[in-house]
Amino acid sequence: MSIHEDAVSTHPTVAALIARSNRLGADPRTTNYAGGNTSAKGTATDPVTGGDVELVWVKGSGGDLGTLTGAGLAALRLDRMQSLVEVYPGVEREDEMVAAFDYCLHGRGGAAPSIDTAMHGLVDAPHVDHLHPDAGIAIACAADGEALTKEIFGDRVLWVPWRRPGFQLGLDIAAVARANPQATGVILGGHGITAWGADADECEAHSLEIIRTARAYLDSRGVAEPFGPVRPGFEALPETARRAKAAALAPVIRGLASTDRPQVGHLTDSDAVLDFLTREKLAPLAELGTSCPDHFLRTKVKPLVVDLPASATVDETVARLKELHASYREDYRAYYERHAGPDSPAIRGADPAIVLVPGVGMFSFGADKQTARVAGEFYVNAINVMRGAEAVSTYAPIDESEKFRIEYWALEEAKLARKPAPKPLATRVALVTGAASGIGKAVAHRLAADGACVVVADLDPRKAADAAAELGGSDVATGVAADVSDADGVAAAFAQAALAFGGVDLVVNNAGLSISKPLLETTEADWDSQHDVMAKGSFLVSREAARLMIDQAMGGDIVYISSKNSVFAGPDNVAYGATKADQAHQVRLLAAELGGYGIRVNGINPDGVVRGSGIFAGGWGAQRAAVYGVEESELGEFYAQRTILKREVLPEHVAAAVFALTGGDLTRTTGLHVPVDSGVAAAFLR
Template sequence: MSLSPAAALIARSNRLGKNPKNTNYAGGNTSAKGSAVDPVTGEPVELLWVKGSGGDLGTLEESGLAVLRMDRVRQLAGAYAGIDREDEMVDALAYCLHGAGGAAPSIDTAMHGLVDAAHVDHLHPDSGIAIATAVDGEALTRTIFGERVLWVPWRRPGFQLGLDIAELQRAHPNAVGTILGGHGITAWGATSDEAERNSQWIIDTAERYIEANGSPAPFGAERPGYAPLPEPERRARAAALAPSIRGIASSERTMVGHFTDSPAVLEFLASEKAPRLAALGTSCPDHFLRTKVRPLLLDLPATATLPEQLARLDELHSEYREAYRAYYDEHRTQDSPAMRGADPLIVLVPGVGMFSYGANKQTARVAGEFYLNAINVMRGAEALSTYAPISDAEKFRIEYWALEEAKLQRLPKPKSHQGRIAFVTGAASGIGRATATRLAAEGACVVIADLDLAAAERVAAELGGPDVAIGVAANVADPLAVRAAIDTAVLAFGGIDLVVNNAGLSLSKPLLDTTEHDWDLQHNVMAKGSFLVSQAAAAVLIAQRLGGDIVYISSKNSVFAGPNNIAYSATKADQAHQVRLLAVELGEHGIRVNGINPDGVVRGSGIFASGWGANRAATYGIAEKDLGQFYANRTILGREVVPENVADAVFVLTGPELSRTTGLHVPVDSGVAAAFLR
């Protein structure tokens, strides 16, 4: 049974999009033409199914398609008023839509509608863009493909580009596709399979030609002193640099980071051509819309010291912002949107790797993937010829295009904690897990730090995986383990904004039964542990220069003297005073330090499940199953405290509403009068 045009299109798109050598994430678009019955007239109608704006080929579903009537799409050619009225055609496409729902038509819809083929693919393969960005790309296209693939000089995507390709296709009926100067490829076919074969043939043929005919050293010789550092040293240096670099990328708005030290990145950064090529910037619009027109490249060898690198990065950041402002001022028009930010999104450190940034982890990771695509493009172009991207003027026209601005304005309003990175200890169960879950739901990236690595990784997977959360092993009583966990967090997300000291245990014993080992264990995990975590995290927070939050999950027992609880209550009092001390010390850096004093949280608690609950129940002479209700009955509100109540308090304390609050202890105990703060 043959697939419908839309089903065949989705299957083809998924196959093409899942192979990174064919196109980048969310890059390119595909289409199919075919007939369907018009539900109004009952007559057949010719339709165009095309990937809509903002979708990704590898994960495309039917809801991501725009569906248009071909008779109306063809009639748009008569309504086209010329290149100066190009943007109006995007609005006109809305009047060609068939039926309700579906995605908004993208700027490339005209290309798909006007090309006289049932199936069309527009892709951004590295090998194709390498040919498209070579200074002699037109001649290379003829040499590599003969008459089967045509050269289209650079033109901004839109209706005129669709007309250009359609005219070339009519003049060359044996052609199967085009190389789009500076941009990518377009291929077509009478069937979905034929279009896919033609796309794959263009990509593979370009790749094979580069391999067979390209220079073995496209980036030139390795610069002395710029070779990659050994991996342990490289990762340690990356972790030391990351907070300061994130601060550079976030001077106007807080960004999440991603780190890459792949061989391709390190090879590029070590090469003699890296400074020239990095300064030229990227070419494909999909690339520079996510990476900015060029990266910030540290111009020091890998052998430079950390203080030297940090000082130079600050200087280069100032120079980068001035250069970006000059780029904006030179090319802006009266109608240009306001400048969106002058900080770099890609920071390259020779010998160490690439730091990429975005509003969230996925965006930051994809930005890095796009710059890696750009490196591959440069490699291919330099192997055969000379890399020659589109001009800054053309880049500006796309970066500050009214249509791109409209797309940005349609993005949903960010959640309260978007762009923030939370490090939560003891986060595999109970209060820690509830807190991590709440923060992730509010847009934060979360590090699930726990003694039980397997449990931490399970929770991270449940919260959405590495673009949302990661699990790390964290023995908070071990300074080396704490440092390693913090470094892992920094390399995963770029830094830390929010720390929740929640890890704990409890030994319910009277004074005469409490051993020195009991005392040391209790204090090592909670008093010493929260000190070590706060100390390591504060170094990151200060280096970022973005402020931040440290929250201690203390206890009502920090102020309430309960029976048979000497070690636990004393260490909670220690934590409570750490809040006050750190609030005073860290305030000059914009770091707020607050505490939360819960009553006994029985439900979902790892502490209560591990024997503490049985001990406390025995102390009060009740059954363990009744302990939660027992705690509730002795409160003013008469309600049990559950992990989510504590998580709510963390959310409020670290949100924008309490931005002027530090040194506070918030009771979450349903009202225990004896624990009122005085």
């Protein structure tokens, strides 16, 4: 165990800090995800000298208070950190001080010190909280925030004018605290709050007192309709109609928001969002953008707002979205060019992160589902801030030039560069049919492991939900009911995928069943049931996938799990073999038809997948074992021994083939069938 880890696991001051941080981070009204930071000062043992050393433990860069552990703290020598004041070169070079924090670190391990480390080390108090509560930011972003702070708090909480986070802000806060011994905290103009205390409990109490007092003031003194009256025709649609329109729009909006780089989507249609979208002040307030640095770093400088009433049709809304998106991109590039200097990082993309559609809700986007969801949460925070500021004053965010300085800050660029490389299927949304068991489940697991968001579609909704839960939370997977033989059911499954992740990029036609009978014993019902699920079902799923992918305009992959039997005339399975041949030819036909949209269609021909197979467990295994005259328990080995490689095929081998076709190395391959059968010469493709 490292020095850092040992200290964290045993030190009572650190334990109290983590407990306080987790409580504060658990309430989104107190601070937002990965926003704010907390600290504690205390004495520890220097492992080199054996003597005492004064440390400050601070939540590190990029961590989240609600889930903070000891590994997320940076531990610094307090004397060295405070000595940096003597070498501080001034505000024009304050960014250099972040690198200097590394020379103050104590021991090994822990998180990288954040830009806010200075305020925690320089404020002369044992415990410090820096938070981004909606109520506090509402005061901080009010046009007369300084006067409001004095009116609300007297001399217990002071005002610190806007300054970009950094060493100088830490000096500013420390000076206010030193000059006002009665003070328990400050409101940071355009930013948030900072509070302090003699111990963990007192510090937390002071933070919560500031937040509750600000909230009570806004509630008691605020006007009834801070966003103005409702605009006729912009009211929220009824839930069923709202969700249907959202599902139709989501792939189009996702495609537009992915013009520069692929994004995953998230829909928020909470009451707070829907109310904001109905109001007269929507457009002017949205144009002002967010203010708190944590907000606009995730939501971009401002959202794209659709200026049509809720009654607009999907086609009308799509047409207007395309016009507005083109204007947004031009406007964002102009914003970049107005403020970029010779040393500014390159533009990171001109697409919106937030799209507001009256009557429907808010679409937010990010490099993964969590990032997209959190971006939406931050814009809800921003709505709350605007509401509070407008209720008692006028919303007045920081200047655009200051927003640019933070969005394109060299330190922010360095933080982005430290992020791990994305997994091969990151940003891709996969829908797998028959995914609650067998091959489909193995495919779902493989795609999720390689970074995809996965829609687990299955006839049994409970099994689908359970299988999705195995993959992780709702940021990774969702389960949906899907009878692939029913067109309405298939359409509903894709609509749920669009609502969950913004669209679909990768579809695996895996749902299947089989009945092994000689021709004369095969009934019409046997024939129809197999063709309904596999031939018709694959057709319906692929048709719906194509509709969505064409609207999305991001290309895509459709993969058919066919069979060796699509080309091999096996005994006593005329219905199964025929429907698998149907699927195999669908691959060829659709590859030719959909290639112009960038949609690739490929197939996989497995054979002998006995262990873990839903089809074999459902009676097919017993039937095939009887045909071949072996025990059912020996069927897998029987199949293996008749192959060239003499090796059994498992569901994960089929899943690996799906990844091979879709993971990025075969970008010029379509219309291909990949055998996964350990080598069956009679089924070689010619």
